[in-house]
Amino acid sequence: MDTFLQDMRYAVRGLVRDRAFTLVAVLTLALGIGANTVIFSFLDALMLRPFDFPQLDRLIFLVEATPGYARNQLSAAVVDELHRNPQSLERVSAFQTWDLNLTGTNEPERLVGYRVTSDFFGVLGVGAAQGRTLQPDEGEPGHERVVVLSYALWERRFGADPGMVGRSVTLDGEPYTVVGVMPSDFRFPKAAQLWVPTALPANAQTMWSEHSYQAVGRLKEGLSVQSARSQLALLEPRMAELDPGHRVSAIPLREYGDGPIRLMLWVLMAATALVLGVACANVAGMLLARAARRAQEMAIRGALGAGQARLTRQLLTESLLLALLGAGGGLLLALWGIGLMRAGVPADVGRFVPGWHKVGMDGRVLAFTLAAAVIATLAFGLAPALRASKVQPADALRREGRGGGAGRQRLRQMLVAAQLAFALVLTVCAALNARSFGAMMEAPAGFDRERLLTLKFGMNEQRYTDLASVVRFQDEALAKVATLPGVQGVAATNNLPLGPSWSRGTLQVEGEAPLAQGNVRYVFFQVVTEDYFRVMSIPLREGNFFTPQDGPGAPPVVLLSQALAQRHFPDGSAVGRRISMNDVDGKPVWRTVTGVVGDVQVATFGSGAGDFAAVYLPQRQETTRDMYLAVRTAGDPTALTPAVRRLLSEMDGELPMTNVKPMTQVVSETLLAPRLAVVLLLVFAGVALALSAVGVYGVISYSVSQRTHEIGVRMALGAKQSDVVWLVLRQGLQPTLIGVGLGLVGAIGAARAMSGLLYGVSAFEPVLFAGMALFLVIVALLATLIPVRHAIRVDPIIALRDE
């Protein structure tokens, strides 16, 4: 302890003495550690512990996997099976989404609710903050009119009224008694605002093909997810017969969130680790140069009796102090960075990301930062410390040795090569993501997103008891909105293209051979009103648009996207043919194709990217209660918001309206994650590149300063300016080429690992890779320019002088 304090004192003194060195080193480390802290705070909150449930490791999420789609909802029969025979699960609970209208004293509101089977809160192991959670018998008919509220809903909608438990609220027109309010950090599933009990239908055992459930289970003590999976596999023979192509799979609940976002976070974490690597290599290089300057001091200390261990420890203490200062700076940077990133994501989007509310600086993040600092200390401090402490005490008596710096210089060159390799990996990843994002932005979306106001509205079953009343209301609403000044057209659809959600059905084509047993062909579909295509500027290619005559009594009709039509009817004979998107009683419901429309990018770019196959169904035949309104305006779409809102609430005072935003914003929110990834990767790559350039500059200028005399001698022997330039460049070029070579290998691997994030660009783009490599070489050569200038200004006359 005593020696540690002494070492600390020496360290502080040493760092104060070398102020410029300390400042640069601390800033470098702060950048590296800060970037890691920012990304870790997101990774930790969103992925490592998105939920605070006790023994989160034992919780699993159950899905049905089909070819091509890993996460489908469960059928009632599977849920029933799991309930009756939970096997490796201690307890299990299923739940269904329930989009509902909350009405009452305030403005009506569309809420995200869940119907959950009785043990839901028990499985998760979370109790209510007020009142209680749901009881086992409450799923049964006659008991199910109870509700548990989320803290956020209670706070916002009910003003955090402490007497809320026991009150009644109106959900979709029915009274429910509030029995409890959950703690503020309980957010599951996703943006749930309330939970009501439900029971499986009586005939659940036979309902193998209607998939509307999700389920969570708690593994028995000591069992692994793998064991749950192998037990679930026992269901497979029966499912092969009753629900071909499906099998049940278990996923750790931790991984509940969006796949691409998870991948993106890992990519970013890896990116910041590389940034820290570059920073460490830089500081290590600086320490080596410093060690060379201090060789005499070390030799004298050694001559005075300090052993190698003691010297190493002293130098490491100095490094640790540097790293801690860097960590301090990094924390400040991170606080700023986290705030910046949080502010960059609209609440609307964050709400649906599990753990989003927890992102911030906390004990775990601090611990991570500290760990990063310690690891960094070893990464950048160990080699220089060992090397510096190896100085022979006898050197104290000797004049500065000649040529002894070669080994040291080689280590520095290796460091430079390493940091250039890291920087290249980052640069390539950033460039690929930027290209991919550019491709997303430029991809012909197939519709005109400008001057388009969108909003979501939902019609409950109490007020609009039959589908005819839904259609009537929508007809009237569309007609009235169309008369507003500044409105050029209006339509309704169940999903917006490039919006937050999409729907898929299973496609069958009449006359085509049935698919092999167990294979399903999913196709995007959209339910739209007649004017939808005109309002969205989607062209008609063949046949006709829907008409008001395509009603419930008329023969079922569909429109196909051009891509789908060409895929299945390459001879152009689509119009008049029949397809099916769903089965009723095991028989396909055939619908006649009346037209073909232009291709539209339906889903987000993450999944189903580049898939333009889509089917359109008429709203009059496939009536949907939750619809988006799309209003084409003459000018600024948001200017029409108040008028549209007013008009709709005049028609129905209880009609909830949400997601009121221009279409451009809808698209940009869909592209938020890739945009953030691109911005962050570009920033990280820029930092790595800048640090690498500094590293190259450092090692070359140090070497030039060490070799001034040699350069003078060479000039005296007749070296031309170009010989000297080449001498210096070559020294920078060698580590650069090695680094770029290694970096290319790393970049190929890294690009492959993140190919799931890429759109419109392949993970291996030779031109892009080569371009970035060349770019890095140029940056490295530019970094040697200043030392080169110093070198060619060396006066050969110094060759005559003694060193």
Place this chain on the structure above:
Amino acid sequence: MTTTASGTQPPSAPEAGFLAGTPGVDTGKSLITLDGLTKVFETEEVETHALSNIHLDIRQGEWVAIVGPSGSGKSTLLAVLGLLDTTTRGTYLLDGKSVLDLSASDRALVRNRHIGFIFQSFNLIGDLTVFENVELPLTYRGMPAAERKQRVERALDKVGMAHRARHMPGQLSGGQQQRVAVARAVAGDPLILLADEPTGNLDSKNGEAVMQLLSELHKGGATICMVTHDPAHARVATRTVSLFDGKVTLDERR
């Protein structure tokens, strides 16, 4: 033997000591001709006249020893002769051609082709082997590898260091290093060898060896211009030029 000049001669008086054509003196052709050469260092307030109005004619095959007290301008003179430094006034003809107004790259070329340097502190390059050190000026000349190899081997042979071609300079003694440096200086067959206290960093035994080597080179026809502090070494040379305060105070040939 002829003696001219004295320490008290006024600087304006022309140096009459070049006994060109004097019988008994080397009558080789004139290799270096300095005329009114002056070098002034201007630093802050003081002007240092490192060389004042030097007239000097060095003929082929001569071995000139430049002597004088510290600060008298010996190294400066050598630097000017070796085109490492510029002058303030005067003319310098090397092999009949004026070389003072050359560009930096042409000076590098002349140094490389016509001048061989031997330094007090050897100045071998630590990261290069003995062979590569000797080869270096030839490399700068752009000579083909085969010819370089032949020349380097011949030069190393001349100085008796052929067996150490693969060694690094750090593995050699000071005397051996200086022999390698001599090999490097002669490898390119320069017009003149310039040596600044070539024995200054060596003990007497190694110093003698290097002097012996220079003697052999001189006998072989080399022109040498050598700065030395050692009167014994100066006597080995065929001509002694004494400098004092930037002026030639004595110029004697044997």
